Amino acid sequence: MSVADVFNRRVRGFRVVEVVGLGILLSLVTSVYLAKTFAGSERQEIGRIEQEIEQEGVRKRLLEAEVAHLEQPRRIEQLAQMMQLQPIAADHExxxxxxxxxxxxRELPRAPVTAEPVAADALAADGPEALPDDVPPPPPAAPAQSPAGGVR
Known part of the structure; x- marks a missing residue:
């Protein structure tokens, strides 16, 4: 079979080369369509994420402005005077x-034990979970006294 026979051979009135070319063309068109469809969904996802980033930037700027307002020395001084706070003594620093x-x-005050069980959700909302470093050590034992009444 020669190369010319491949180009001239016919199947049901169509040349084999034309049928193969049509198959390749259809597969290329289908792959391009699928690629564009996937790219469109990715483009929508990228747009949504960019919008979220922009919203977070606006929220960040608002929070920074609020912190700047809350940290104003004049405002803190007014609050301290209103609550009658005094400067910290040097021996307390x-x-x-x-x-x-x-x-x-420091001995932390213990909460009284109640007979009612407390829901786990209510405990979780009160504060962070205690870590081993957060538990205070037992208070030191009182010094023993000698029979003469003095401390050993």
């Missing part, structure tokens, strides 16, 4: 690194 030790030494 502490470094940031020592805050954990102070929190561990």
């Amino acid at each position: 502490i470094a940031e690194d020592a805050l954990i030790d102070v929190a561990r030494r």
